[in-house]
Amino acid sequence: MSLIEVKNxxxxxxxxxxxxxxxxxxxxxxxxxxxxxxxxxxxxxxxVVNGFYQPTKGEVFYKKQKISNMKPHSVCRLGxxxxxxxxxxxxxxxxxxxxxxxxxxxxKNKAQAEEVSFDVLxxxxxxxxxxILSKGLPLxxxxxxEIARALATQPEIMLLDESFAGLNPTEIxxxxxxxxxxxxxxxxxxxxxEHHMRVIMSISDRIVVLNYGQKIAxxxxxxxxxxxxxIEAYLGEEHGA
Amino acid sequence: xxxxxLKKFLPLIIFIILLxxxxxxxxxxxxxxxxxxxxxxxxxxxxxxxxGYTGQVSFGHAAFFGVGAYTAGILYQHVEISAWWxxxxxxxxxxxxxxxxxxxxxxxxxxxxxxxxxxxxxxCRVTAENLVDFTRGNLGIMIRExxxxxxxxxxxxxxxxxxxxxxxxxxxIESKLGYYFVAIREDQDAAESLGINTTLYKTISLxxxxxxxxxxxxxxxxxxxxxDPGVVFPLYDLSITTVMVVMVGGAATYWGPIIGAIxxxxxxxxxxxxxxxxxxxxxxxxxxxxCIIMFLPNGIVGDFGKLVGPVISKWWKKDTSS
Numbered sequence: 400m401s402l403i404e405v406k407n408x409x410x411x412x413x414x415x416x417x418x419x420x421x422x423x424x425x426x427x428x429x430x431x432x433x434x435x436x437x438x439x440x441x442x443x444x445x446x447v448v449n450g451f452y453q454p455t456k457g458e459v460f461y462k463k464q465k466i467s468n469m470k471p472h473s474v475c476r477l478g479x480x481x482x483x484x485x486x487x488x489x490x491x492x493x494x495x496x497x498x499x500x501x502x503x504x505x506x507k508n509k510a511q512a513e514e515v516s517f518d519v520l521x522x523x524x525x526x527x528x529x530x531i532l533s534k535g536l537p538l539x540x541x542x543x544x545e546i547a548r549a550l551a552t553q554p555e556i557m558l559l560d561e562s563f564a565g566l567n568p569t570e571i572x573x574x575x576x577x578x579x580x581x582x583x584x585x586x587x588x589x590x591x592x593e594h595h596m597r598v599i600m601s602i603s604d605r606i607v608v609l610n611y612g613q614k615i616a617x618x619x620x621x622x623x624x625x626x627x628x629x630i631e632a633y634l635g636e637e638h639g640a
Numbered sequence: 641x642x643x644x645x646l647k648k649f650l651p652l653i654i655f656i657i658l659l660x661x662x663x664x665x666x667x668x669x670x671x672x673x674x675x676x677x678x679x680x681x682x683x684x685x686x687x688x689x690x691x692g693y694t695g696q697v698s699f700g701h702a703a704f705f706g707v708g709a710y711t712a713g714i715l716y717q718h719v720e721i722s723a724w725w726x727x728x729x730x731x732x733x734x735x736x737x738x739x740x741x742x743x744x745x746x747x748x749x750x751x752x753x754x755x756x757x758x759x760x761x762x763x764c765r766v767t768a769e770n771l772v773d774f775t776r777g778n779l780g781i782m783i784r785e786x787x788x789x790x791x792x793x794x795x796x797x798x799x800x801x802x803x804x805x806x807x808x809x810x811x812x813i814e815s816k817l818g819y820y821f822v823a824i825r826e827d828q829d830a831a832e833s834l835g836i837n838t839t840l841y842k843t844i845s846l847x848x849x850x851x852x853x854x855x856x857x858x859x860x861x862x863x864x865x866x867x868d869p870g871v872v873f874p875l876y877d878l879s880i881t882t883v884m885v886v887m888v889g890g891a892a893t894y895w896g897p898i899i900g901a902i903x904x905x906x907x908x909x910x911x912x913x914x915x916x917x918x919x920x921x922x923x924x925x926x927x928x929x930x931c932i933i934m935f936l937p938n939g940i941v942g943d944f945g946k947l948v949g950p951v952i953s954k955w956w957k958k959d960t961s962s
Contacts, residue, residue: 449833475835483833489826500819504835509815552835 400427402556402588403448403479408457408467410443410612417443418612420457425556430582430589432603432620436633439609441592442484445558448590449481450474461556476504480549481558484592486541488533494544495520495529502551515551522584523547523577539570546577550585557581559591563598571595575602600624608633655803662792671791675863677905678798679856683878684885684897685805686852691883692891693813694845695825696746700757702878703764704850707737708857709872710768713781716861718774723783726858734854735847742843749828758879765873780868787862794863801859802898805852810894812848821845822892876922884925888932890939899940 401424410418418440425431433441446452448459450471459467466474475481489497498516499509506512520526523543528536533544542562549557559578563571575598581587593599599606600620608616608623610632616623623629661674683705691697711733712726719725745756768775775781788794812818820841823831832838861867872878881904889900907928911921936943 451829451833470837471829471832472835472837475833480835481833483830487827487830489823489830491826492822496819496822500823500831500836501834503816503819512816548834 401425402427402462403590404460405444405448406458406460408444408447408454408459410440410447410452411455416612418447418454418609421609421612421614422457423607423614423617425588425590427588428582428586429604430578430591430602432599432606433590433592433609434594434599434606434623434633435609438611440612441609442560443612444609445481445560445590445592448474449479449558475552475554478553478555479558480552480554480556482542482545482549482560482562484560484564486538486545488536488541488544488548490532490534492533493530494525494533494536494547497533497544498547498551501548502553504552515553519547519550522550522580524573539566539574542566542570542574543577546581550581550587554587556588556590559589559593561592561594563593563595571598578602651803651806655799658799659796662795668791671795673905673909675791675795675798677901678795678802679859679863680881680885680901680905681898682798682802682805682856682859683853683882684889684901685802685809686849686856687882688886688891688893688897689809689812689821689852690845690849692886692893692896693818693825694821694842696842696845697750697754697883698757698849699754699875699879699883700759700761701849701853701882702761702873702875703741703757704734704737704853705857705860705878706761706764706768706867706869706872708734708854709861709867710775710781710857711854712858712861713783713867714774716783717776717781722787723858723862724787726861727855730854730858731851734851737854738847738850739843741850742846746839746842746846758875761873761875761879765869765875768869768873775869778868778870780866780871781861783862783865786865798859798863801855806894806898808848808852813894817841817844825892884929887929887939890941890943893939893941896939896941903940 403425405421405423408418408421409416421444433444435441443452447454447467450466450469450473454467458465461477461479466477489500492500495516498519499512502512502515506515517526520529523546525540525543525547528540533541536544546559546562563574566574578589579602582589603620605618606620606623607614608629615632616626616629618626683701687698687701708726708730711730712723715721715725715729716723741760745753748756769777820836823834823836824838824841828838857872860872885900885904886897888903889898890896908921911924912918917924932939936946
C-alpha cells in the first residue's frame with residue numbers, strides 16, 4: 400500500500416525548473432532512498448512533500464488525501480515529520496525542551512509530553528544529554544536530536560534529509576542502527592536523502608535517482624548500482640563494475 | 641534555608657511587602673514613582689511575551705498602550721460612564737486590534753515586522769490627532785472628577801494588575817504555549833515543520849501582549865486623568881522605552897521586565913534631576929543602553945551570574961567555611 404504518492408510534480412523557481420514531472424510512490428513500511436548529484440532537486444522534493452513549497456504542477460497525496468496545498472504544520476499533524484539537512488535545533492533550549500516542544504503536537508498535557516520525550520531520548524541515546532543546551536551539542540548528536548524531534552511528533556512517515564552527512568564512521572554506524580530501529584520497532588516508513596553510497600545501498604529497500612530535477616531511475620539498490628544512466632550521472636565507473 | 645523554597649515563595653513575599661507599602665507613610669512623590677514602576681513592569685512583561693519569548697520584536701507597543709488609554713477615555717467622554725470600565729472593555733478592543741495587526745504584520749519576519757510595528761504606533765498617533773470629533777484631537781481627554789486624590793488605591797489596583805500579569809505570564813510560559821513561543825523564536829521553519837501552527841501562535845502571543853499593554857494604558861488614563869495623542873502614542877517615550885525596559889532587565893526572563901522597570905523609572909528621575917546634564921537624559925539613556933548591550937547582552941537578570949558571580953562565590957565560601 401502506498402502511503403505517499405508523488406504525481407507528476409514540477410517545481411519552478413522563476414525560469415529554473417528544480418523538479419520536472421517527477422512521480423514515485425512511498426510504500427508502507429519501506430525505506431526509500433532519494434539520491435542524486437548536488438542540485439538534483441532532492442531537498443526541493445522534501446520541501447514539496449512537507450508543504451514548504453507548493454508544486455508548480457502536479458500533486459502529492461498522503462493516504463489518498465491531497466497534501467500539496469497544505470501548510471507544513473498540518474502535514475506534520477497528519478503524520479509526516481521531517482529533519483533538516485542543515486541541522487536546526489532550537490538553539491537556546493535544552494535537548495529535552497526541544498523534544499517536548501515537538502511532543503506537544505499529540506500530547507494532552509505537559510506530563511504526557513515529557514513521558515513521550517523521555518522515551519524518544521532513550522531511543523535515540525540522547526537521554527544523558529537531556530539538560531544540555533542544544534547549541535552546545537556536537538554535530539553527531541545534533542543530527543540525532545533532529546531525528547528525536549521528528550520522532551516525538553509520533554509520525555507515520557519520516558523524511559530524513561542527509562542525516563549522515565558530516566559524521567565519522569562510528570557515528571554513522573550508530574545512526575544506521577537508529578534508522579533501522581525506527582522502522583523495525585516503531586513501524587515508521589522512511590524517505591531518506593543521502594550522499595553516502597555505503598549507507599544508502601545498505602539500508603534502502605528501493606532507490607529513486609534524481610538528476611537535474613528529473614527522475615532518471617527507480618529500483619532496488621542492486622538494479623540502481625547497475626543502471627548505466629545512473630552510473631554516468633552519479634556513481635562513476637568503479638561502482639558499476 | 642532551602643534555596644528552591646525561597647525562590648518559589650519570593651514573588652509572594654515581595655507581593656506582601658508591597659501590600660504594606662502604603663502604610664509606610666511615603667511621600668506622594670515616591671508613591672507616584674512606585675506606581676509608575678509597577679505600570680512599566682506590566683508593559684515590560686507584556687512586551688516580553690511577544691518580543692522576549694516569541695522573538696517578534698515590536699517597536700509599536702505605544703499603539704496598544706494608547707488604544708487602551710483611549711478606550712477608557714472615550715468611554716468616559718462619549719458613553720459617560722466611569723473610565724474604570726476601560727479596563728475590562730479594553731480586553732475586547734485590544735484583542736480585535738491585535739487580530740487585525742497580526743493579520744497584517746505577522747506575515748513579516750524579523751526586521752520587517754519591527755518596521756511594520758514602528759509604523760503602526762505612528763499611524764495610531766496621527767489617527768488620534770485627526771479624529772477630532774471622536775478623540776478631541778490634540779485637546780486631549782480630561783477626567784474632570786478624579787476617583788481618588790490619594791494614591792493608595794491607585795497603587796493597589798496597579799499592584800494587582802502587575803501581580804496578575806506576573807502569574808499569568810509564568811503559567812503561560814510553562815505551558816504548551818510557552819514551549820511553542822520559544823520554538824518559534826528559535827527557528828520558525830523548524831517549528832512549522834514540527835507541527836506548530838506558527839501564524840496562529842504568533843497571533844496568540846500578540847493578543848496577550850497587546851491586551852496586557854492596553855490594560856496598563858487604561859489604568860494610565862484613570863490615574864493621570866488626562867491623555868492626548870502625544871502623551872500615549874509617543875515613539876520614544878513609550879515604544880522604545882518599553883524595548884529598553886525589557887533589554888536592560890533581561891528578555892525572556894520572568895523578573896527582567898520588573899527589574900528593568902525599576903531601573904529605568906528611577907534612573908530617569910535621578911538623571912532628570914541632575915543639574916546641567918539633566919536635560920540630556922535621553923543621551924545618557926542611550927549611552928547606558930549601548931553599555932548594557934555590549935557587556936550584558938542578556939540583561940541584568942539574564943547575566944546575573946556574570947554580574948555578581950564572583951562576589952557571591954566568595955561570600956558563599958566564607959559562609960560555608962565558618
